[in-house]
Amino acid sequence: MSAPAISRFPVPEIKDLPDDVRERILTVQEKSGFVPNVFLTLAYRPDEFRAFMAYHDALMDKPGPITKAEREMIVVVTSNANQCQYCVVAHGAILRVRAKNPLIADQIAINYRKADITERQRAMLDFAMKVSGRAYEVDDEDMETLKGHGFSEDDIWDIAAISAFFGMSNRLANVTSMRPNDEFYTMGR
Numbered sequence: 001m002s003a004p005a006i007s008r009f010p011v012p013e014i015k016d017l018p019d020d021v022r023e024r025i026l027t028v029q030e031k032s033g034f035v036p037n038v039f040l041t042l043a044y045r046p047d048e049f050r051a052f053m054a055y056h057d058a059l060m061d062k063p064g065p066i067t068k069a070e071r072e073m074i075v076v077v078t079s080n081a082n083q084c085q086y087c088v089v090a091h092g093a094i095l096r097v098r099a100k101n102p103l104i105a106d107q108i109a110i111n112y113r114k115a116d117i118t119e120r121q122r123a124m125l126d127f128a129m130k131v132s133g134r135a136y137e138v139d140d141e142d143m144e145t146l147k148g149h150g151f152s153e154d155d156i157w158d159i160a161a162i163s164a165f166f167g168m169s170n171r172l173a174n175v176t177s178m179r180p181n182d183e184f185y186t187m188g189r
Contacts, residue, residue: 004179005177005179006037006040006041006178006179007037007040007041007044007176007177007178007179008176008177009041009044009176010044011040011041011043011044012040012043012044014026014035014040014043017043017046018046020050021043021046021049021050024039024053025039025040025043032183033183034181034183035181036090036181036184037086037178037179037180037181038086038090038173038178041173041176041178042172052169055165056165056169059071059158059161059162059165060072060075060162062158064154064155064158065150065151065152065155066124066151066155066158066159067098068098069095069098069099069104070121070124071158071162072091072094072095072098072099073095073104073108073112073117073121073124073125074124074125074128074159074162074163074166075087075091075095075162075166076088076091076092076095076105076108076109077108077109077112077125077128077129078128078129078131078132078162078163078166078167078170079091079109079166079169079170080108080109080110081129081132081133082132082166082167082170082171082174083170083174084166084169084170084171084173084174085173085180086173086178086179086180087166087169087170087173088109089180089184089185090180090181090184091105092105092106092108092109092184093105093183093184093185093187093188094187094188095108095188096187096188096189097187097188100188101188102188102189103116104116104117105188108125112125119149120149120150120151123145123146123148123149123151124146124149124151124159127142127145127146127156127159127160128159128160128162128163129163130142131159131160131163131164132163132164132167135160135164138160143156146159
């Protein structure tokens with residue numbers, strides 16, 4: 001029996017990729033022990049792979065008052081709203097690892113309003129969901145609510161940008177029929 005396809009588009013061989021793309025994928029493989037399917041799927045279009053990864057890293061790897069675990073919370077909740085199986089599973093695994101909490105990703109994905117999170121985190125996720133589905137309704141009251149929870153204007157921008165970026169990512173994952181790696185299901189449990 002053959003393994004299920006990871007994408008409905010062609011998946012290039014790692015050895016055939018441009019040097020920088022191949023090196024990035026091999027570095028991730030060395031660190032995690034496997035190659036996440038998103039890397040192989042997006043490598044089909046190397047220029048877009050580079051742009052995607054650059055913006056991903058700018059949003060997700062920066063230090064600041066929004067922790068890396070909280071950034072993953074934004075990804076999981078908005079990816080669930082966009083019905084993106086790949087991102088809920090993959091980023092749920094990263095969230096469990098970063099939060100050191102085996103329950104949090106499932107709680108966030110199913111109903112973050114009932115998850116074991118702080119009021120500040122709930123306000124952050126409320127805003128991320130509004131950006132994800134009704135960005136046209138964002139107003140000054142939203143900004144004041146977030147500022148009341150200690151978020152700066154730069155933090156608010158980050159929340160919105162993560163939600164928006166993963167809206168695009170979710171759509172690509174759904175169109176490509178990207179399959180989550182089996183390894184993600186047990187990480188951090």
